[in-house]
Amino acid sequence: MSGLRDRYCVVGVGETEYSRDSGRSTRAMAVEAIRAAVLDAGLRPAEVDGMLSYQLADSTPAPWVAADLGLRLNFYLDVLGGGSSTEALVGLAMGAIEAGMCQTVALFRSMNGYTEVRIGGTGARAAQPVRGLDLAQRPYGMTSAGQNFALTFMRHMYEYGTTSAQVAHVRAAHSRHASQNPKALLKERVTVADVLASRWIVKPLHLLDCCLETDNATCLIVTSAERARDLRQRPVYVMGVAGRVSKPRTDFHWAHGPITRVAGYFARDIVFGQAGITPADVDVTGSYDAFTFTTMLQLEEYGFCAKGEGGAYVSSGIIELGGRRPNNTSGGHLCEGYTHGMSMVIENVRQLRGTVDDYCPGGREGTHSYDYAPGRCRQVRDATIAMNMGWASPPTASALILRR
Amino acid sequence: MPVVEYRGMALVIPENDSEWKEYFAAARAHRLLLRACAACGRLRYPPSHGCPWCADLGWTWREVSGRGTIYSYEIVVHAIQPGFRDWAPYPVVLVELDEQRGQPTVDEALRIVANLVRPDFRPEAEENVAIGKRVRVVFQDLADEVALPQFTLTDEPLAGRVWRLA
Numbered sequence: 001m002s003g004l005r006d007r008y009c010v011v012g013v014g015e016t017e018y019s020r021d022s023g024r025s026t027r028a029m030a031v032e033a034i035r036a037a038v039l040d041a042g043l044r045p046a047e048v049d050g051m052l053s054y055q056l057a058d059s060t061p062a063p064w065v066a067a068d069l070g071l072r073l074n075f076y077l078d079v080l081g082g083g084s085s086t087e088a089l090v091g092l093a094m095g096a097i098e099a100g101m102c103q104t105v106a107l108f109r110s111m112n113g114y115t116e117v118r119i120g121g122t123g124a125r126a127a128q129p130v131r132g133l134d135l136a137q138r139p140y141g142m143t144s145a146g147q148n149f150a151l152t153f154m155r156h157m158y159e160y161g162t163t164s165a166q167v168a169h170v171r172a173a174h175s176r177h178a179s180q181n182p183k184a185l186l187k188e189r190v191t192v193a194d195v196l197a198s199r200w201i202v203k204p205l206h207l208l209d210c211c212l213e214t215d216n217a218t219c220l221i222v223t224s225a226e227r228a229r230d231l232r233q234r235p236v237y238v239m240g241v242a243g244r245v246s247k248p249r250t251d252f253h254w255a256h257g258p259i260t261r262v263a264g265y266f267a268r269d270i271v272f273g274q275a276g277i278t279p280a281d282v283d284v285t286g287s288y289d290a291f292t293f294t295t296m297l298q299l300e301e302y303g304f305c306a307k308g309e310g311g312a313y314v315s316s317g318i319i320e321l322g323g324r325r326p327n328n329t330s331g332g333h334l335c336e337g338y339t340h341g342m343s344m345v346i347e348n349v350r351q352l353r354g355t356v357d358d359y360c361p362g363g364r365e366g367t368h369s370y371d372y373a374p375g376r377c378r379q380v381r382d383a384t385i386a387m388n389m390g391w392a393s394p395p396t397a398s399a400l401i402l403r404r
Numbered sequence: 405m406p407v408v409e410y411r412g413m414a415l416v417i418p419e420n421d422s423e424w425k426e427y428f429a430a431a432r433a434h435r436l437l438l439r440a441c442a443a444c445g446r447l448r449y450p451p452s453h454g455c456p457w458c459a460d461l462g463w464t465w466r467e468v469s470g471r472g473t474i475y476s477y478e479i480v481v482h483a484i485q486p487g488f489r490d491w492a493p494y495p496v497v498l499v500e501l502d503e504q505r506g507q508p509t510v511d512e513a514l515r516i517v518a519n520l521v522r523p524d525f526r527p528e529a530e531e532n533v534a535i536g537k538r539v540r541v542v543f544q545d546l547a548d549e550v551a552l553p554q555f556t557l558t559d560e561p562l563a564g565r566v567w568r569l570a
Contacts, residue, residue, distance in 0.1 A: 121484045129407075131416040135424050136450045139415060139552055140519050141480055141488040142496050150478035151498050151517075158476070158535045158567050200493075203479040203530075204569050252450050254498055254515040259476065 005274055008094045009228035009235040010402065012041025012106075012221030013346040018185050018337030020114040022215035027060040029217035030110035031068045037106060037219035038069075042232025048221065050075040050102030052093060054085035054340070058117035059110050075102040081244075082119075083288055084390035085109070086220070086341040087398035088243025093222040103223065109342050110217035119213045119338060120144055133251050145290060145393070146210055150202045152394045153293040156260045157204060159308070162296070164204055166311030168195035170292040170327075171208050171334055173320040178331025180321075180358045180378035185212055186335045189374060195292070209292040214337035218346060236352045239385070239401040240274030242267040247395035263397035264301035264389060271387075271399040272303075279303045282401070283383045284351050285325055286344035288391035289332040295319075298389040299327070302399070321372045321380070329356070329378050341390050345400065348386035352404040354379060408547045411487030417550065423451040426465065431551040434543045438514065440466040447504050449514050457508060468503045468514075470541030471558070475500040475515055477533050479569075494527035495520040499539055499555050521554045532557060534568035 014036030016022075016029045030053075038045050048071050051062040055078065062076040075096050079085060086109070093105035113119040121144040130138045142148065156162050172192050178184035190208060198207040228235035245267035248256040272278060279302060287295035292314075300310035304325065313319070319327035330336045330347040337343065350356045354366045358378040361367070368379035383404070390398030406428075408415040417425050430437040438447045441455035442462030454461055476498045483492040501514040518541075520528040525544050539555040546552055 126485045127412075129414040129416045131418070131421075132423070133450065135415065135417070135428075137517050138413065138485070139410060140496055140517055141411075141483060141485060141491065141494060142517060144484045147478065147480060147484065147496065151476040151496070154478055154569065155476040155498075155535070157569065158565075200479075200481040202481060249456065254517065255449060256456070256512060258511045259498070259515075 004094060004098065005239050005276065006237045007225050008097070008222060008238045009225050010090070010220050010238070010349050011223055011228045011231045011233055011235060012037040012043065013349050014038070014040055014219040015343065015346060016217045018183055018214050018216045020185070020213070020215060022112055022115060025060070026058070026110040026112060026217065027065055027068070029215070030060055030065040030108050033110065033217035033219040034065060034106050034108055035069060037221050040233065041221045043104065043221065045069045045071055048104050048106050049073055050093065050096055050105035052077050052079065052089045052105060052107040054079045054081045054089060054109055055111070056080065056082050056117070075105070082340045082392060083290065084244055084341065084392035084396050084398040086345050087241055087388055087390040087400040090220065090222055090238060090400055091241040091243045094238065094241070097224060104227065105222045106219055107222065108217060108219040109340050111340065112215045113338055114213040114215050136252055146202045146205050148393060149291060149294065150205055151254070152259050152262070152297070153204050156293070156297070159260055160311065162311035164196060164206070165192055166315040167209065167292040167296050168192040169315040170289060170295045170319070171195045174289060174328050174332045174334045177321055177326070177329045177378055178335035179374040180372065180376055181331050181336055182357065182359060184331040184336040185214065186331070205291060211290050211333035211338045214339065216337055216339055218339050218342035220342065220345060234353050234404060236349045236402050236404060239277070239403050240271040242270040242397070242399040244392070245270060245397050250393070250395040253395035259394070262297045262301050262394045264298050264399065267397040267399045268302050271401055275401040277385065277401070282325060282385050282387045284329065284348055284380050284386040285327045286348050286386065286388040287327050287332070288341055288344070288389055289328055289334045290338070290391065292334070294391055295327065298391060302389060321378055326380055329380060345388050348388055348402060351380055351383040352386055352402055354383070406547060406549045408550045410546050411485065411491070413485065413487060415550065422453065427451050428550045430465065431543050431553050432545065432549055434551070435467050436470045436541050436553055437465040438468055439463045446508065447514055449516055468501055472499040472501040472539055474498070474533070474535050474537045474539060475513070476535060477520070479530050479533065491527055493530060495530065495533045497533070497539070497555055516553070518554050521556055523556065525554065528557065534566045536562060536564050536566035538562060
């Protein structure tokens with residue numbers, strides 16, 4: 001167990017609308033999400049004195065949005081990166097506070113991932129000159145995340161007999177969850193057959209195996225457990241965190257080791273070791289569902305099932321609301337919208353508070369029906385421990401274990 | 405500084421490119437060169453400056469056979485780069501070279517990304533692409549100083565399981 005277990009908390013969460021038509025700047029969205037998180041925590045803006053953000057040269061720096069809210073910062077850092085950043089920045093926020101550099105940190109991601117810099121790589125990104133390491137892949141028509149990950153998925157199918165139908169259950173489950181989420185971009189439930197009938201993007205990925213480019217901003221507030229006791233929300237404690245854990249190389253990870261092994265393999269012992277628990281103790285998981293396959297790979301690498309049995313695990317019903325360990329109860333990147341990972345942490349914080357924003361009257365105050373029919377409840381009963389698994393690409397992983 | 409236009413992309417290989425310049429120039433001479441560590445002798449790809457196995461900074465270029473086996477593949481149906489739209493569907497293959505397979509551990513190998521092409525450099529038909537099939541390198545000349553290593557199927561006997569997505 002880590003010396004920092006239970007000593008830091010996520011005390012506030014905030015987000016903008018998930019849309020494909022924000023019509024405004026990343027700065028405007030970031031300010032809205034941060035303000036929502038600060039108010040959610042019951043803090044005054046001036047009580048936030050640290051800020052972290054992550055971006056891919058497609059967003060607004062932390063000190064600019066801090067100024068918009070009248071925050072004078074004692075610490076800030078804008079980190080280069082997309083997926084896997086959220087969990088890593090929670091750990092960095094803890095470190096900054098522990099070092100005495102600041103007391104309360106807002107960390108955010110703001111992106112017009114559909115209307116401005118498309119995460120899928122079409123538009124401006126497709127026209128960029130190809131140089132350096134990009135010469136190893138882009139001249140071969142391999143540039144998008146799906147194209148970069150598909151070789152891993154295909155090899156997993158070869159080695160373990162994993163099927164498209166098995167992983168399609170991830171989309172089906174997450175779509176069921178999204179049907180109880182008023183914020184979700186795609187609220188309609190889909191079936192395994194719908195996934196398999198959708199058009200091919202890059203085999204073995206169908207359209208519905210892929211997530212949704214989205215415009216939105218998201219924010220978490222991290223502070224000490226001591227400070228958290230005086231705040232508005234039931235504290236959600238950090239039990240363990242692992243940040244940007246990598247395979248032996250991330251530039252061209254094909255070069256080392258089995259390619260079906262993703263970096264969660266290395267993050268697992270760090271995060272569970274700190275938390276002092278095992279996967280069996282986790283009630284709710286948050287996978288990085290950029291694709292159906294990424295969920296399957298993460299769940300098996302973190303030990304929720306044996307390596308190679310991810311296909312059976314995700315198609316067993318365990319990951320659905322009402323199942324033993326629901327995954328991405330908001331609908332996740334596949335259905336709620338794509339945020340580079342932050343939204344699944346927000347969801348798990350709300351799960352642990354018992355205040356998921358579903359369709360239950362009084363749901364945000366903690367009154368839930370636990371009726372998982374469409375348009376009803378998505379609160380997991382008695383959720384005590386939740387885990388998030390961040391993913392930048394197969395060779396980079398972050399992880400976060402939270403408890404109420 | 406070579407800037408080669410290929411499928412609407414500018415491939416940029418500056419004079420000070422310490423990794424790729426000689427690699428692509430060798431490809432233009434239809435030779436596949438990898439870096440070999442001056443200390444432990446192990447090959448590596450992509451071209452880099454330290455040895456991932458012993459951290460030695462010395463290296464030399466060494467020619468390899470360019471023969472190997474398809475370790476994984478994908479079929480791009482929806483091209484992202486506009487210049488590939490008239491090429492889709494096209495296969496991207498991860499080729500495991502014969503040299504240094506299973507070295508220094510059973511999970512390691514020299515693996516290279518490329519397209520699987522026919523002799524005329526059109527994309528190989530999907531039904532012919534499978535994990536386990538044997539391939540050899542061919543060189544697609546793009547300019548005076550640059551060629552793109554690609555792979556094409558061979559009629560060598562197969563060793564091991566051959567599988568493709570049904």
